[in-house]
Amino acid sequence: MMKNIGIIIETDKEKIKETNFGMITLARAGDTRLFALVMGEADASTLKKELESYGITRIVSVLLPENDMNNPVVRAKALAEAIKAHEISVVFGLATAQGKDLLPRIAALTEAPLVMDCFDVDLEKNMAMTSQYSGKTMARIRLTGELLVLGIRPNAIEPVLSPASAAAAEIMTFDGTRLGSDGFRVIKTGEVDDDAKINLVEADVIIAGGRGMKNSENFSLLSLCAEKLNAAVASSRVPVDAGWVPYSMQVGQT
Missing domain, CATH: 3.40.50.1220 (TPP-binding domain)
Structure with a gap:
Protein backbone atom coordinates (compact mmCIF):
# COMPACT_ATOMS: atom_id res chain seq x y z
CA MET A 1 0.00 0.00 0.00
CA MET A 2 1.36 3.39 -1.00
CA LYS A 3 2.33 5.59 1.94
CA ASN A 4 1.82 9.33 2.04
CA ILE A 5 5.07 10.87 3.28
CA GLY A 6 5.04 14.44 4.56
CA ILE A 7 8.38 16.27 4.36
CA ILE A 8 8.72 19.54 6.27
CA ILE A 9 10.80 21.80 4.03
CA GLU A 10 13.16 24.24 5.70
CA THR A 11 13.94 27.41 3.79
CA ASP A 12 16.38 30.27 4.21
CA LYS A 13 15.51 33.60 2.60
CA GLU A 14 12.86 31.81 0.50
CA LYS A 15 15.38 29.27 -0.84
CA ILE A 16 15.35 25.56 -0.04
CA LYS A 17 18.18 24.53 2.28
CA GLU A 18 20.42 21.98 0.57
CA THR A 19 20.06 19.52 3.46
CA ASN A 20 16.39 18.99 2.52
CA PHE A 21 17.31 17.12 -0.66
CA GLY A 22 19.06 14.26 1.13
CA MET A 23 16.01 13.88 3.35
CA ILE A 24 13.72 13.78 0.30
CA THR A 25 15.98 11.15 -1.28
CA LEU A 26 15.60 8.97 1.82
CA ALA A 27 11.82 9.41 1.88
CA ARG A 28 11.58 8.42 -1.79
CA ALA A 29 12.57 4.80 -1.10
CA GLY A 30 9.75 2.31 -1.61
CA ASP A 31 6.15 2.81 -2.65
CA THR A 32 5.60 6.38 -1.47
CA ARG A 33 3.78 9.57 -2.44
CA LEU A 34 5.77 12.60 -1.35
CA PHE A 35 4.15 15.72 0.09
CA ALA A 36 6.34 18.79 0.65
CA LEU A 37 5.01 20.82 3.58
CA VAL A 38 6.04 24.44 3.02
CA MET A 39 5.48 26.98 5.78
CA GLY A 40 3.76 30.32 5.29
CA GLU A 41 6.78 32.56 4.69
CA ALA A 42 7.94 30.64 1.59
CA ASP A 43 6.32 30.93 -1.85
CA ALA A 44 5.55 27.36 -2.94
CA SER A 45 5.44 28.29 -6.64
CA THR A 46 9.09 29.42 -6.63
CA LEU A 47 10.18 26.14 -5.00
CA LYS A 48 8.11 23.90 -7.28
CA LYS A 49 10.64 23.08 -10.01
CA GLU A 50 13.43 22.15 -7.60
CA LEU A 51 11.13 19.98 -5.46
CA GLU A 52 9.77 18.21 -8.55
CA SER A 53 13.28 17.20 -9.62
CA TYR A 54 13.62 15.18 -6.39
CA GLY A 55 10.30 13.38 -6.77
CA ILE A 56 7.86 15.61 -4.86
CA THR A 57 4.36 15.22 -6.35
CA ARG A 58 2.33 17.33 -3.89
CA ILE A 59 3.29 20.69 -2.39
CA VAL A 60 1.18 21.85 0.55
CA SER A 61 1.53 25.55 1.28
CA VAL A 62 0.65 25.93 4.97
CA LEU A 63 -0.69 29.43 5.59
CA LEU A 64 -0.09 30.99 9.01
CA PRO A 65 -1.52 34.01 10.85
CA GLU A 66 0.42 37.10 9.78
CA ASN A 67 1.27 38.03 13.37
CA ASP A 68 2.27 34.49 14.34
CA MET A 69 4.55 33.41 11.48
CA ASN A 70 7.39 32.58 13.89
CA ASN A 71 5.27 31.23 16.73
CA PRO A 72 6.32 27.57 17.24
CA VAL A 73 2.98 26.67 18.83
CA VAL A 74 1.01 27.94 15.84
CA ARG A 75 3.44 26.43 13.33
CA ALA A 76 3.20 23.01 14.99
CA LYS A 77 -0.61 23.14 15.20
CA ALA A 78 -0.91 24.14 11.54
CA LEU A 79 1.42 21.37 10.41
CA ALA A 80 -0.34 18.79 12.59
CA GLU A 81 -3.71 19.76 11.08
CA ALA A 82 -2.29 19.66 7.53
CA ILE A 83 -0.79 16.22 8.19
CA LYS A 84 -4.18 14.89 9.29
CA ALA A 85 -6.01 16.54 6.38
CA HIS A 86 -3.77 14.85 3.80
CA GLU A 87 -3.73 11.46 5.56
CA ILE A 88 0.03 11.45 5.91
CA SER A 89 1.43 8.35 7.62
CA VAL A 90 5.11 9.34 8.06
CA VAL A 91 6.51 12.82 8.72
CA PHE A 92 10.12 13.66 7.89
CA GLY A 93 11.83 16.77 9.24
CA LEU A 94 15.42 17.87 9.64
CA ALA A 95 16.98 17.44 13.10
CA THR A 96 18.11 21.07 13.09
CA ALA A 97 17.41 23.70 15.76
CA GLN A 98 14.08 24.39 14.06
CA GLY A 99 13.25 20.71 13.71
CA LYS A 100 14.13 19.92 17.32
CA ASP A 101 11.64 22.57 18.39
CA LEU A 102 8.92 21.68 15.89
CA LEU A 103 8.91 17.87 15.56
CA PRO A 104 8.33 17.03 19.26
CA ARG A 105 5.39 19.46 19.29
CA ILE A 106 3.89 17.77 16.22
CA ALA A 107 4.41 14.32 17.76
CA ALA A 108 2.68 15.43 20.97
CA LEU A 109 -0.27 17.00 19.12
CA THR A 110 -0.80 13.90 16.96
CA GLU A 111 0.11 11.37 19.69
CA ALA A 112 2.70 9.86 17.35
CA PRO A 113 6.01 8.13 18.16
CA LEU A 114 9.11 10.25 17.52
CA VAL A 115 12.73 9.35 16.74
CA MET A 116 15.29 12.12 16.29
CA ASP A 117 18.70 12.26 14.61
CA CYS A 118 17.98 9.39 12.20
CA PHE A 119 20.62 8.56 9.60
CA ASP A 120 18.60 5.84 7.85
CA VAL A 121 14.98 4.71 7.69
CA ASP A 122 13.30 1.50 6.51
CA LEU A 123 9.75 2.52 5.63
CA GLU A 124 8.62 -1.04 4.89
CA LYS A 125 9.51 -2.20 8.41
CA ASN A 126 8.73 1.16 10.09
CA MET A 127 12.26 1.14 11.47
CA ALA A 128 14.57 4.09 12.13
CA MET A 129 18.34 3.97 12.65
CA THR A 130 19.91 6.52 14.97
CA SER A 131 23.07 6.98 17.03
CA GLN A 132 23.17 7.30 20.80
CA TYR A 133 25.68 8.33 23.46
CA SER A 134 27.60 10.68 21.14
CA GLY A 135 27.84 8.04 18.43
CA LYS A 136 29.16 5.26 20.66
CA THR A 137 26.19 3.01 19.87
CA MET A 138 23.78 2.61 16.98
CA ALA A 139 20.13 1.82 17.61
CA ARG A 140 17.47 0.32 15.36
CA ILE A 141 14.07 1.44 16.60
CA ARG A 142 10.83 -0.07 15.33
CA LEU A 143 7.86 2.27 15.54
CA THR A 144 4.16 1.48 15.69
CA GLY A 145 1.23 3.77 15.12
CA GLU A 146 -0.91 5.34 12.43
CA LEU A 147 1.55 8.23 12.16
CA LEU A 148 5.34 8.24 12.62
CA VAL A 149 7.49 11.36 13.13
CA LEU A 150 11.18 11.21 12.20
CA GLY A 151 13.93 13.79 12.62
CA ILE A 152 16.62 13.24 9.96
CA ARG A 153 20.23 14.13 10.69
CA PRO A 154 21.36 16.90 8.30
CA ASN A 155 23.81 15.77 5.60
CA ALA A 156 23.44 12.10 6.59
CA ILE A 157 22.07 11.12 3.16
CA GLU A 158 23.58 11.98 -0.20
CA PRO A 159 20.96 13.81 -2.30
CA VAL A 160 20.04 12.10 -5.57
CA LEU A 161 17.73 13.48 -8.22
CA SER A 162 14.63 11.41 -8.94
CA PRO A 163 15.44 8.79 -11.62
CA ALA A 164 11.95 9.14 -13.08
CA SER A 165 10.95 12.05 -15.27
CA ALA A 166 9.87 14.91 -13.06
CA ALA A 167 6.08 14.95 -12.94
CA ALA A 168 4.34 18.26 -12.41
CA ALA A 169 3.72 18.71 -8.70
CA GLU A 170 0.30 19.85 -7.57
CA ILE A 171 0.30 22.89 -5.28
CA MET A 172 -2.34 22.84 -2.55
CA THR A 173 -3.10 25.27 0.24
CA PHE A 174 -3.87 24.54 3.87
CA ASP A 175 -5.36 27.47 5.77
CA GLY A 176 -3.87 27.62 9.25
CA THR A 177 -4.59 31.31 9.76
CA ARG A 178 -7.51 30.52 12.07
CA LEU A 179 -5.36 28.69 14.62
CA GLY A 180 -4.58 30.30 17.96
CA SER A 181 -1.38 30.26 20.00
CA ASP A 182 -2.92 29.13 23.33
CA GLY A 183 -1.51 32.24 24.99
CA PHE A 184 2.04 31.61 23.81
CA ARG A 185 3.49 34.82 22.34
CA VAL A 186 6.72 35.57 20.51
CA ILE A 187 8.10 38.73 22.12
CA LYS A 188 11.02 39.36 19.81
CA THR A 189 12.57 37.86 16.70
CA GLY A 190 15.86 38.58 14.98
CA GLU A 191 18.46 37.30 12.59
CA VAL A 192 21.12 34.92 13.86
CA ASP A 193 24.44 36.73 14.28
CA ASP A 194 26.27 34.81 11.60
CA ASP A 195 28.29 36.34 8.79
CA ALA A 196 29.41 32.97 7.46
CA LYS A 197 28.93 32.45 3.75
CA ILE A 198 28.26 28.74 4.27
CA ASN A 199 25.93 27.41 6.94
Missing part, protein backbone atom coordinates in the same frame (compact mmCIF):
# COMPACT_ATOMS: atom_id res chain seq x y z
CA LEU A 200 27.66 25.03 9.36
CA VAL A 201 24.82 22.53 9.15
CA GLU A 202 25.07 22.34 5.37
CA ALA A 203 28.85 22.52 4.98
CA ASP A 204 30.77 19.62 3.42
CA VAL A 205 34.05 20.94 4.85
CA ILE A 206 34.51 22.70 8.21
CA ILE A 207 37.62 24.47 9.50
CA ALA A 208 37.53 24.96 13.27
CA GLY A 209 39.66 26.98 15.66
CA GLY A 210 40.06 26.76 19.42
CA ARG A 211 41.94 28.32 22.31
CA GLY A 212 45.11 28.48 20.21
CA MET A 213 43.62 31.20 18.00
CA LYS A 214 44.24 33.59 20.96
CA ASN A 215 41.87 36.36 19.77
CA SER A 216 39.02 37.18 17.40
CA GLU A 217 41.29 38.80 14.81
CA ASN A 218 43.12 35.53 14.19
CA PHE A 219 39.88 33.84 13.14
CA SER A 220 40.11 35.91 9.94
CA LEU A 221 42.99 33.60 8.94
CA LEU A 222 40.60 30.66 9.08
CA SER A 223 38.07 32.61 7.06
CA LEU A 224 40.63 33.22 4.29
CA CYS A 225 41.52 29.54 4.25
CA ALA A 226 37.84 28.55 4.23
CA GLU A 227 37.20 30.69 1.16
CA LYS A 228 39.84 28.73 -0.76
CA LEU A 229 38.31 25.39 0.29
CA ASN A 230 34.65 26.44 0.02
CA ALA A 231 34.36 25.56 3.71
CA ALA A 232 32.58 26.89 6.78
CA VAL A 233 34.41 28.26 9.83
CA ALA A 234 33.62 26.88 13.28
CA SER A 235 34.90 27.23 16.81
CA SER A 236 35.29 25.22 19.98
CA ARG A 237 33.61 26.39 23.18
CA VAL A 238 36.51 28.46 24.60
CA PRO A 239 36.55 31.18 21.87
CA VAL A 240 32.76 31.42 22.07
CA ASP A 241 32.82 31.85 25.86
CA ALA A 242 35.57 34.45 25.47
CA GLY A 243 33.45 36.43 23.03
CA TRP A 244 35.87 36.05 20.13
CA VAL A 245 33.23 34.52 17.84
CA PRO A 246 29.41 34.20 17.99
CA TYR A 247 27.69 31.16 19.51
CA SER A 248 26.38 30.15 16.07
CA MET A 249 29.94 29.05 15.18
CA GLN A 250 30.31 26.60 18.08
CA VAL A 251 30.72 22.89 17.37
CA GLY A 252 31.41 19.94 19.65
CA GLN A 253 29.57 17.96 22.29
CA THR A 254 29.26 20.90 24.70
Whole structure:
Protein backbone atom coordinates (compact mmCIF):
# COMPACT_ATOMS: atom_id res chain seq x y z
CA MET A 1 0.00 0.00 0.00
CA MET A 2 1.36 3.39 -1.00
CA LYS A 3 2.33 5.59 1.94
CA ASN A 4 1.82 9.33 2.04
CA ILE A 5 5.07 10.87 3.28
CA GLY A 6 5.04 14.44 4.56
CA ILE A 7 8.38 16.27 4.36
CA ILE A 8 8.72 19.54 6.27
CA ILE A 9 10.80 21.80 4.03
CA GLU A 10 13.16 24.24 5.70
CA THR A 11 13.94 27.41 3.79
CA ASP A 12 16.38 30.27 4.21
CA LYS A 13 15.51 33.60 2.60
CA GLU A 14 12.86 31.81 0.50
CA LYS A 15 15.38 29.27 -0.84
CA ILE A 16 15.35 25.56 -0.04
CA LYS A 17 18.18 24.53 2.28
CA GLU A 18 20.42 21.98 0.57
CA THR A 19 20.06 19.52 3.46
CA ASN A 20 16.39 18.99 2.52
CA PHE A 21 17.31 17.12 -0.66
CA GLY A 22 19.06 14.26 1.13
CA MET A 23 16.01 13.88 3.35
CA ILE A 24 13.72 13.78 0.30
CA THR A 25 15.98 11.15 -1.28
CA LEU A 26 15.60 8.97 1.82
CA ALA A 27 11.82 9.41 1.88
CA ARG A 28 11.58 8.42 -1.79
CA ALA A 29 12.57 4.80 -1.10
CA GLY A 30 9.75 2.31 -1.61
CA ASP A 31 6.15 2.81 -2.65
CA THR A 32 5.60 6.38 -1.47
CA ARG A 33 3.78 9.57 -2.44
CA LEU A 34 5.77 12.60 -1.35
CA PHE A 35 4.15 15.72 0.09
CA ALA A 36 6.34 18.79 0.65
CA LEU A 37 5.01 20.82 3.58
CA VAL A 38 6.04 24.44 3.02
CA MET A 39 5.48 26.98 5.78
CA GLY A 40 3.76 30.32 5.29
CA GLU A 41 6.78 32.56 4.69
CA ALA A 42 7.94 30.64 1.59
CA ASP A 43 6.32 30.93 -1.85
CA ALA A 44 5.55 27.36 -2.94
CA SER A 45 5.44 28.29 -6.64
CA THR A 46 9.09 29.42 -6.63
CA LEU A 47 10.18 26.14 -5.00
CA LYS A 48 8.11 23.90 -7.28
CA LYS A 49 10.64 23.08 -10.01
CA GLU A 50 13.43 22.15 -7.60
CA LEU A 51 11.13 19.98 -5.46
CA GLU A 52 9.77 18.21 -8.55
CA SER A 53 13.28 17.20 -9.62
CA TYR A 54 13.62 15.18 -6.39
CA GLY A 55 10.30 13.38 -6.77
CA ILE A 56 7.86 15.61 -4.86
CA THR A 57 4.36 15.22 -6.35
CA ARG A 58 2.33 17.33 -3.89
CA ILE A 59 3.29 20.69 -2.39
CA VAL A 60 1.18 21.85 0.55
CA SER A 61 1.53 25.55 1.28
CA VAL A 62 0.65 25.93 4.97
CA LEU A 63 -0.69 29.43 5.59
CA LEU A 64 -0.09 30.99 9.01
CA PRO A 65 -1.52 34.01 10.85
CA GLU A 66 0.42 37.10 9.78
CA ASN A 67 1.27 38.03 13.37
CA ASP A 68 2.27 34.49 14.34
CA MET A 69 4.55 33.41 11.48
CA ASN A 70 7.39 32.58 13.89
CA ASN A 71 5.27 31.23 16.73
CA PRO A 72 6.32 27.57 17.24
CA VAL A 73 2.98 26.67 18.83
CA VAL A 74 1.01 27.94 15.84
CA ARG A 75 3.44 26.43 13.33
CA ALA A 76 3.20 23.01 14.99
CA LYS A 77 -0.61 23.14 15.20
CA ALA A 78 -0.91 24.14 11.54
CA LEU A 79 1.42 21.37 10.41
CA ALA A 80 -0.34 18.79 12.59
CA GLU A 81 -3.71 19.76 11.08
CA ALA A 82 -2.29 19.66 7.53
CA ILE A 83 -0.79 16.22 8.19
CA LYS A 84 -4.18 14.89 9.29
CA ALA A 85 -6.01 16.54 6.38
CA HIS A 86 -3.77 14.85 3.80
CA GLU A 87 -3.73 11.46 5.56
CA ILE A 88 0.03 11.45 5.91
CA SER A 89 1.43 8.35 7.62
CA VAL A 90 5.11 9.34 8.06
CA VAL A 91 6.51 12.82 8.72
CA PHE A 92 10.12 13.66 7.89
CA GLY A 93 11.83 16.77 9.24
CA LEU A 94 15.42 17.87 9.64
CA ALA A 95 16.98 17.44 13.10
CA THR A 96 18.11 21.07 13.09
CA ALA A 97 17.41 23.70 15.76
CA GLN A 98 14.08 24.39 14.06
CA GLY A 99 13.25 20.71 13.71
CA LYS A 100 14.13 19.92 17.32
CA ASP A 101 11.64 22.57 18.39
CA LEU A 102 8.92 21.68 15.89
CA LEU A 103 8.91 17.87 15.56
CA PRO A 104 8.33 17.03 19.26
CA ARG A 105 5.39 19.46 19.29
CA ILE A 106 3.89 17.77 16.22
CA ALA A 107 4.41 14.32 17.76
CA ALA A 108 2.68 15.43 20.97
CA LEU A 109 -0.27 17.00 19.12
CA THR A 110 -0.80 13.90 16.96
CA GLU A 111 0.11 11.37 19.69
CA ALA A 112 2.70 9.86 17.35
CA PRO A 113 6.01 8.13 18.16
CA LEU A 114 9.11 10.25 17.52
CA VAL A 115 12.73 9.35 16.74
CA MET A 116 15.29 12.12 16.29
CA ASP A 117 18.70 12.26 14.61
CA CYS A 118 17.98 9.39 12.20
CA PHE A 119 20.62 8.56 9.60
CA ASP A 120 18.60 5.84 7.85
CA VAL A 121 14.98 4.71 7.69
CA ASP A 122 13.30 1.50 6.51
CA LEU A 123 9.75 2.52 5.63
CA GLU A 124 8.62 -1.04 4.89
CA LYS A 125 9.51 -2.20 8.41
CA ASN A 126 8.73 1.16 10.09
CA MET A 127 12.26 1.14 11.47
CA ALA A 128 14.57 4.09 12.13
CA MET A 129 18.34 3.97 12.65
CA THR A 130 19.91 6.52 14.97
CA SER A 131 23.07 6.98 17.03
CA GLN A 132 23.17 7.30 20.80
CA TYR A 133 25.68 8.33 23.46
CA SER A 134 27.60 10.68 21.14
CA GLY A 135 27.84 8.04 18.43
CA LYS A 136 29.16 5.26 20.66
CA THR A 137 26.19 3.01 19.87
CA MET A 138 23.78 2.61 16.98
CA ALA A 139 20.13 1.82 17.61
CA ARG A 140 17.47 0.32 15.36
CA ILE A 141 14.07 1.44 16.60
CA ARG A 142 10.83 -0.07 15.33
CA LEU A 143 7.86 2.27 15.54
CA THR A 144 4.16 1.48 15.69
CA GLY A 145 1.23 3.77 15.12
CA GLU A 146 -0.91 5.34 12.43
CA LEU A 147 1.55 8.23 12.16
CA LEU A 148 5.34 8.24 12.62
CA VAL A 149 7.49 11.36 13.13
CA LEU A 150 11.18 11.21 12.20
CA GLY A 151 13.93 13.79 12.62
CA ILE A 152 16.62 13.24 9.96
CA ARG A 153 20.23 14.13 10.69
CA PRO A 154 21.36 16.90 8.30
CA ASN A 155 23.81 15.77 5.60
CA ALA A 156 23.44 12.10 6.59
CA ILE A 157 22.07 11.12 3.16
CA GLU A 158 23.58 11.98 -0.20
CA PRO A 159 20.96 13.81 -2.30
CA VAL A 160 20.04 12.10 -5.57
CA LEU A 161 17.73 13.48 -8.22
CA SER A 162 14.63 11.41 -8.94
CA PRO A 163 15.44 8.79 -11.62
CA ALA A 164 11.95 9.14 -13.08
CA SER A 165 10.95 12.05 -15.27
CA ALA A 166 9.87 14.91 -13.06
CA ALA A 167 6.08 14.95 -12.94
CA ALA A 168 4.34 18.26 -12.41
CA ALA A 169 3.72 18.71 -8.70
CA GLU A 170 0.30 19.85 -7.57
CA ILE A 171 0.30 22.89 -5.28
CA MET A 172 -2.34 22.84 -2.55
CA THR A 173 -3.10 25.27 0.24
CA PHE A 174 -3.87 24.54 3.87
CA ASP A 175 -5.36 27.47 5.77
CA GLY A 176 -3.87 27.62 9.25
CA THR A 177 -4.59 31.31 9.76
CA ARG A 178 -7.51 30.52 12.07
CA LEU A 179 -5.36 28.69 14.62
CA GLY A 180 -4.58 30.30 17.96
CA SER A 181 -1.38 30.26 20.00
CA ASP A 182 -2.92 29.13 23.33
CA GLY A 183 -1.51 32.24 24.99
CA PHE A 184 2.04 31.61 23.81
CA ARG A 185 3.49 34.82 22.34
CA VAL A 186 6.72 35.57 20.51
CA ILE A 187 8.10 38.73 22.12
CA LYS A 188 11.02 39.36 19.81
CA THR A 189 12.57 37.86 16.70
CA GLY A 190 15.86 38.58 14.98
CA GLU A 191 18.46 37.30 12.59
CA VAL A 192 21.12 34.92 13.86
CA ASP A 193 24.44 36.73 14.28
CA ASP A 194 26.27 34.81 11.60
CA ASP A 195 28.29 36.34 8.79
CA ALA A 196 29.41 32.97 7.46
CA LYS A 197 28.93 32.45 3.75
CA ILE A 198 28.26 28.74 4.27
CA ASN A 199 25.93 27.41 6.94
CA LEU A 200 27.66 25.03 9.36
CA VAL A 201 24.82 22.53 9.15
CA GLU A 202 25.07 22.34 5.37
CA ALA A 203 28.85 22.52 4.98
CA ASP A 204 30.77 19.62 3.42
CA VAL A 205 34.05 20.94 4.85
CA ILE A 206 34.51 22.70 8.21
CA ILE A 207 37.62 24.47 9.50
CA ALA A 208 37.53 24.96 13.27
CA GLY A 209 39.66 26.98 15.66
CA GLY A 210 40.06 26.76 19.42
CA ARG A 211 41.94 28.32 22.31
CA GLY A 212 45.11 28.48 20.21
CA MET A 213 43.62 31.20 18.00
CA LYS A 214 44.24 33.59 20.96
CA ASN A 215 41.87 36.36 19.77
CA SER A 216 39.02 37.18 17.40
CA GLU A 217 41.29 38.80 14.81
CA ASN A 218 43.12 35.53 14.19
CA PHE A 219 39.88 33.84 13.14
CA SER A 220 40.11 35.91 9.94
CA LEU A 221 42.99 33.60 8.94
CA LEU A 222 40.60 30.66 9.08
CA SER A 223 38.07 32.61 7.06
CA LEU A 224 40.63 33.22 4.29
CA CYS A 225 41.52 29.54 4.25
CA ALA A 226 37.84 28.55 4.23
CA GLU A 227 37.20 30.69 1.16
CA LYS A 228 39.84 28.73 -0.76
CA LEU A 229 38.31 25.39 0.29
CA ASN A 230 34.65 26.44 0.02
CA ALA A 231 34.36 25.56 3.71
CA ALA A 232 32.58 26.89 6.78
CA VAL A 233 34.41 28.26 9.83
CA ALA A 234 33.62 26.88 13.28
CA SER A 235 34.90 27.23 16.81
CA SER A 236 35.29 25.22 19.98
CA ARG A 237 33.61 26.39 23.18
CA VAL A 238 36.51 28.46 24.60
CA PRO A 239 36.55 31.18 21.87
CA VAL A 240 32.76 31.42 22.07
CA ASP A 241 32.82 31.85 25.86
CA ALA A 242 35.57 34.45 25.47
CA GLY A 243 33.45 36.43 23.03
CA TRP A 244 35.87 36.05 20.13
CA VAL A 245 33.23 34.52 17.84
CA PRO A 246 29.41 34.20 17.99
CA TYR A 247 27.69 31.16 19.51
CA SER A 248 26.38 30.15 16.07
CA MET A 249 29.94 29.05 15.18
CA GLN A 250 30.31 26.60 18.08
CA VAL A 251 30.72 22.89 17.37
CA GLY A 252 31.41 19.94 19.65
CA GLN A 253 29.57 17.96 22.29
CA THR A 254 29.26 20.90 24.70
